[in-house]
Amino acid sequence: xxxxxxxxxxxxxxxxxxxxxxxxxxxxxxxxxxxxxxxxxxxxxxxxxxxxxxxxxxxxxxxxxxxxxxxxxxxxxxxxxxxxxxxxxxxxxxxxxxxxxxxxxxxxxxxxxxxx
Amino acid sequence: xxxxxxxxxxxxxxxxxxxxxxxxxxxxxxxxxxxxxxxxxxxxxxxxxxxxxxxxxxxxxxxxxxxxxxxxxxxxxxxxxxxxxxxxxxxxxxxxxxxxxxxxxxxxx
Numbered sequence: 001x002x003x004x005x006x007x008x009x010x011x012x013x014x015x016x017x018x019x020x021x022x023x024x025x026x027x028x029x030x031x032x033x034x035x036x037x038x039x040x041x042x043x044x045x046x047x048x049x050x051x052x053x054x055x056x057x058x059x060x061x062x063x064x065x066x067x068x069x070x071x072x073x074x075x076x077x078x079x080x081x082x083x084x085x086x087x088x089x090x091x092x093x094x095x096x097x098x099x100x101x102x103x104x105x106x107x108x109x110x111x112x113x114x115x116x
Numbered sequence: 117x118x119x120x121x122x123x124x125x126x127x128x129x130x131x132x133x134x135x136x137x138x139x140x141x142x143x144x145x146x147x148x149x150x151x152x153x154x155x156x157x158x159x160x161x162x163x164x165x166x167x168x169x170x171x172x173x174x175x176x177x178x179x180x181x182x183x184x185x186x187x188x189x190x191x192x193x194x195x196x197x198x199x200x201x202x203x204x205x206x207x208x209x210x211x212x213x214x215x216x217x218x219x220x221x222x223x224x225x
Contacts, residue, residue, distance in 0.1 A: 043215040102211045104164040
């Protein structure tokens, strides 16, 4: 158990719909990361939050958004879903040794999204 | 951005055999991690090893940062070692982890 909690574990929805994925980081970790794993793109970084503020952005689509709340949990919102959004979405957290060095990242079990 | 190459892409072993998995990266790093993704999709931390050598049971890892590569050694492999092994790195300029494409390991009984 990494200490990072993600819900839901599985989600099936239809094209055009909107879903929200939730992540609770390890106790004491201020940084939260979202990654997407699809068969053709591998593990891709989406976005990072540190203590409520966006810190880094990767290959995140405009239809996707995220936020980190004062209690440090994070949500990833996916809207106008397409078939190609079907993937495993991971959340990770880290303690951040320095602003430029996150230290070890710990991953949740992922949320498997299927868009039909 | 930084490039991460893992080799070999696929590996088939007989139970009890030893193996070496390699990760090459294109820039200096301040973070390097090895993960095992099991058949259920879970990403399990194996090593946090930006430099040096570490051992954990049958697994060990070495990172030679100056030559930009890392090696993961698996000894006396077991069927439960099957899955995909990922190397991920981060540079000082950008703290996010960049993943390699992974090495798919199958251990046959």
